[in-house]
Amino acid sequence: xxxxxxxxxxxxxxxxxxxxxxxxxxxxxxxxxxxxxxxxxxxxxxxxxxxxxxxxxxxxxxxxxxxxxxxxxxxxxxxxxxxxxxxxxxxxxxxxxxxxxxxxxxxxxxxxxxxxxxxxx
Amino acid sequence: xxxxxxxxxxxxxxxxxxxxxxxxxxxxxxxxxxxxxxxxxxxxxxxxxxxxxxxxxxxxxxxxxxxxxxxxxxxxxxxxxxxxxxxxxxxxxxxxxxxxxxxxxxxxxxxxxxxxxxxxxxxxxxxxxxxxxxxxxxxxxxxxxxxxxxxxxxxxxxxxxxxxxxxxxxxxxxxxxxxxxxxxxxxxxxxxxxxxxxxxxxxxxxxxxxxxxxxxxxxxxxxxxxxxxxxxxxxxxxxxxxxxxxxxxxxxxxxxxxxxxxxxxxxxxxxxxxxxxxxxxxxxxxxxxxxxxxxxxxxxxxxxxxxxxxxxxxxxxxxxxxxxxxxxxxxxxxxxxxxxxxxxxxxxxxxxxxxxx
Numbered sequence: 001x002x003x004x005x006x007x008x009x010x011x012x013x014x015x016x017x018x019x020x021x022x023x024x025x026x027x028x029x030x031x032x033x034x035x036x037x038x039x040x041x042x043x044x045x046x047x048x049x050x051x052x053x054x055x056x057x058x059x060x061x062x063x064x065x066x067x068x069x070x071x072x073x074x075x076x077x078x079x080x081x082x083x084x085x086x087x088x089x090x091x092x093x094x095x096x097x098x099x100x101x102x103x104x105x106x107x108x109x110x111x112x113x114x115x116x117x118x119x120x121x
Numbered sequence: 122x123x124x125x126x127x128x129x130x131x132x133x134x135x136x137x138x139x140x141x142x143x144x145x146x147x148x149x150x151x152x153x154x155x156x157x158x159x160x161x162x163x164x165x166x167x168x169x170x171x172x173x174x175x176x177x178x179x180x181x182x183x184x185x186x187x188x189x190x191x192x193x194x195x196x197x198x199x200x201x202x203x204x205x206x207x208x209x210x211x212x213x214x215x216x217x218x219x220x221x222x223x224x225x226x227x228x229x230x231x232x233x234x235x236x237x238x239x240x241x242x243x244x245x246x247x248x249x250x251x252x253x254x255x256x257x258x259x260x261x262x263x264x265x266x267x268x269x270x271x272x273x274x275x276x277x278x279x280x281x282x283x284x285x286x287x288x289x290x291x292x293x294x295x296x297x298x299x300x301x302x303x304x305x306x307x308x309x310x311x312x313x314x315x316x317x318x319x320x321x322x323x324x325x326x327x328x329x330x331x332x333x334x335x336x337x338x339x340x341x342x343x344x345x346x347x348x349x350x351x352x353x354x355x356x357x358x359x360x361x362x363x364x365x366x367x368x369x370x371x372x373x374x375x376x377x378x379x380x381x382x383x384x385x386x387x388x389x390x391x392x393x394x395x396x397x398x399x400x401x402x403x404x405x406x407x408x409x410x411x412x413x414x415x416x417x418x419x420x421x422x423x424x425x426x427x428x429x430x431x432x433x434x435x436x437x438x439x440x441x442x443x444x445x446x447x448x449x450x451x452x453x454x455x456x457x458x459x460x461x462x463x464x465x466x467x468x469x470x471x472x473x474x475x476x477x478x
Contacts, residue, residue, distance in 0.1 A: 081283070092242075093343070096364050107365060
């Protein structure tokens with residue numbers, strides 16, 4: 001199971017790094033792991049079904065491209081983690097939420113004053 | 122009937138008075154764990170006494186006990202027959218049954234749906250996280266490449282602590298230790314369970330004041346508790362500095378209204394860490410803990426008390442010892458959420474490390 005996830009990760013990495021959508025043959029070459037063509041094709045097809053890869057016909061084969069950029073996924077995760085609304089089910093717990101600019105500046109001033117009083121910190 | 126009325130009044134009085142007392146109490150921010158336990162105990166006591174009140178309206182058998190099962194069943198049948206023979210009695214009984222049923226089913230529904238939603242959200246999040254994040258095995262975190270500073274944790278079976286590259290750049294080594302100690306406190310103390318429980322009850326009862334306030338305060342207090350753990354690991358000013366380093370400054374002016382619920386949280390946490398910490402003494406902590414325990418067992422005692430007194434009654438020629446123990450064991454089966462009640466004195470005095478020496 002973990003190995004399968006590894007291969008999914010590796011395929012997504014190749015697709016994200018590539019500039020254009022890739023053929024299964026191209027993914028296989030870039031992975032360079034000595035995998036069977038059928039294995040890579042199966043996992044690529046699974047990634048398409050899960051919504052990670054888009055697929056377009058190219059002659060007799062298909063080209064696979066990312067459904068969204070890596071950055072899109074990352075900012076989606078951060079957005080989820082930092083939504084602090086009361087009604088959220090606490091699926092994730094963030095370290096700290098937002099603070100207005102002027103308040104942050106005032107607190108930084110207070111903090112350095114406190115640090116001066118307690119140099120051992 | 123009297124018991125049922127007492128329990129109803131207790132539930133109402135508790136939900137009106139206790140939140141106000143807890144919101145005003147000055148020890149709350151100094152002993153966040155005790156305060157979390159208080160809020161949880163409060164909601165459990167309200168729900169428990171409402172459910173028990175409904176049951177005792179429906180089944181007028183409080184006051185039995187210690188007479189043997191056959192006698193109890195007979196007396197129960199007679200009491201039931203008597204109540205439901207009059208229309209008014211039947212109405213009260215059915216109303217009570219509906220109340221108990223509604224309270225119990227809403228609780229279970231709320232807990233089940235919140236639990237299901239949480240694990241669904243976490244699984245979806247984890248699938249994406251494992252695809253785009255880079256595991257850092259040394260620090261036991263997952264790193265996200267982003268220019269946005271953020272640190273968070275995903276509790277549960279597949280727990281993860283996540284930090285963005287921007288957050289790692291913004292923090293000194295010592296501050297990072299503080300941040301990770303904060304997140305680990307969330308994970309190891311299972312703050313997510315306390316949060317989920319309070320959110321579930323708040324949703325089950327449509328955000329009625331005691332439940333809504335309990336959810337809001339629990340969310341605030343678990344952060345204070347985790348800050349305290351981080352401060353004990355490093356230094357309180359280090360935690361304050363870490364908060365200010367990671368805090369998201371909104372790119373555009375956020376209207377004050379929108380900040381009301383969330384934005385003040387971070388600032389209040391920093392302000393709390395700036396002066397030297399005053400911990401709650403052992404005596405106030407024990408008094409508060411005892412009050413929590415009393416809050417929880419009171420509904421059970423109310424239900425069991427008539428049984429104790431009826432032991433002296435001429436109608437019940439049973440030995441007082443057996444009836445007493447029977448009624449006590451029956452009262453013990455009332456709402457007894459373990460986490461709040463046991464070892465309460467140790468709750469917040471322990472983390473100071475003052476009593477370990």
